[in-house]
Amino acid sequence: MPTHAIPRRFVSFWPLQIGGWTLYTLATAITFGPYSHTGAEVLGIVAELGSCFFASFLLYFLCRYLWSKGVPLFRALSACATVSYALGVVCTIASRLTQMHWADQTLTFDWRFALTEAMSVCLTLEGWCALYFGIKHYQTVEQQKEKLLAIEATARDAQLLALHYQLQPHFFFNTLNAISSLVVSNQPLLATEMISRLAALLRNTLSFPDTHTVTLRDELAVVDEYLTIERIRFGSRLSVSIDVIDEANDAHVPRFLLQPLIENAIRHAIALSPAGGEITISARLAGHRLQIDIANDTFEMESTDAHQSHGVGLANTRARLKQIYGANNATLVLSGGAGRFVVSLQLPLITEPVVNSAVVG
Template identity: 35%
Template sequence: MNGSSWVRRSVALYLLAWMMLGVLLAGLIVAATGAGPLASLLFAVPLTLCYASACGFSAYYLCRAYPLGKRRLGAVLSVFVFSAATAALMWCVAGSAWASLCTLVLAQADAVAVTRPFVAMMFGIGVLLYWMTAVAHYLALEFERARRAETQALESRLLAQDAELRMLRTQVDPHFLFNSLNSISALTSIDPGKARDMSLQLAGFFRHTLGLEAHRKVSLGEEMALLERFVAIEQVRFGPRLAFTRQVGEDAAQCLLPPMILQPLVENAVKHGIGQMLDGGRITVWAERAGSLLRLRVQNDIDPDEAGAAAAPGAIGLANVRQRLAAAYGRQASVHWTREDDKFRVDLVLPAETTESLMGDADARTDRR
């Protein structure tokens, strides 16, 4: 819902509430003075709507000029007592003039008689209505302040995620770039065509990563395309020592996740797993959707003789992934890793989100507003 429609809706609801107060005031006049129902409505409803405009503008500016958290309570009460009394007095004067005008068009018996008790009643009601309007404005301002704080918190979170993704980019193993360039240099004299293909793949990989935004989630299919490009570059260096397998379900490929969330896991698998083995090994990326959850797994072969050397090879990358999932999903996501014999496995569980589900949630939030 845009701002202009929200303002129009708020004004309409404000005037409707005051019109209902005008009808109630008309009923009170009938009961207190014995005036006719039509005369009471003609007197009370227009007068109340005019008072609504005066109270609305006056209380709005005073509430902004005297915020509760920044002004002394005594000063705020004094200002609103004086303003309410002044507005109610002017309302009584306007009511007397309006009653005289209504008497000219209505029978004398049905007209509203302006007596001292009646003026005192109008004055008291006017003061109460003014204070109620001020309280409503203070509540609206507090609601606006809370929404602004929520928006600023969300913007700060997005900026933090962007900074986190930039940090992740700087953590992409520099040896990957240097080794790729060395491989390209070696291939230029052996296989120029292959060197050219590797140069294009390397350029495409970094062009893709530079275009990612931390707050915009990507589909698992897009993430897998980035991983395959990364592995293709590494396969030029490792040759048949590096095998790669993907097992991604069709429904899982449509799910959204933070960009480059799997890349550091595959990079760890290459550096700390396959790169430490003379005969190489295999990296497997597996994904499936289980109801409202998306389950991911990155598994790689390791040297069984060094299985006890470290509990979690590539701990910096694993910690980075855990922190990013916590920032994006809170406690709804989890990361676990295990090391068994000649396998190292990282399991990720996160909410299964799709473009359609996010659009549905956005529409629902808009309807609630």
């Protein structure tokens, strides 16, 4: 057993042991209070209670041994009942001898009385044993729940890591293809600059800290590095507008959340249009939620289905939102019309990093 578990066990045992026997003593006093008793009888009751208290320590070691060996509950209680009766006889004898010593009149010792009275003490001690096993069972159930929650959290963290690393190669391969195109089209200076920008972006995105979220400000910095690379590809065909209120910058969002959505807009709109187009990124607070909109000019051949079919970006984004925020706490909605296509995100407004994958309400 780990050493740190020993103090915790005794901290939980002593308050229950002392508190339980104190309550039992008070209940006994209330029961016998209305009746008149001689001093010897009172001392006999005190001796019985005291001996029961010390007998419970013997039962404690017995119960702990039976529990550690995994003895079935019925057999364990049966063994405890036998020992409790034996201890009950001892407690009854102690009580009777105390009365005989302090009584004003001569009292005799009767074994039949001791054996019969021991049943009452036995029931008390057996109740103590049942309470011990009940508490141990409750603690075991709670420990199993904690372990299950820890396992589930680990599984969610692993899934988030898998989703995160699945997005990165997707983006990197696209960028490498763009660099290859620049080399083939005999544009070495642009290709060199794009490689330099990609290296800077790699340093940022490949690092994965203990938190699943970053501030929107940091996420936009990554987006800016990505857009710098894309501006090299598209030149004046790509226009970007960012409108984020100051209060939204400190809100936390999942790492690498926006880049796949912006890449989606470039692939299905800007890249298909000879004239290019504009991408607008806006963020504001809506009550206790963060609203992020990514809008782009549409190309006449573009459709909502085209965006939907871009499985890696949107599917993984939805999966990550579900893992971090829960099934219904974050939304991703696509809409189009009037020459614009919009991806709208609504997230719970949090200002602290999400260290593990526990659902944020």
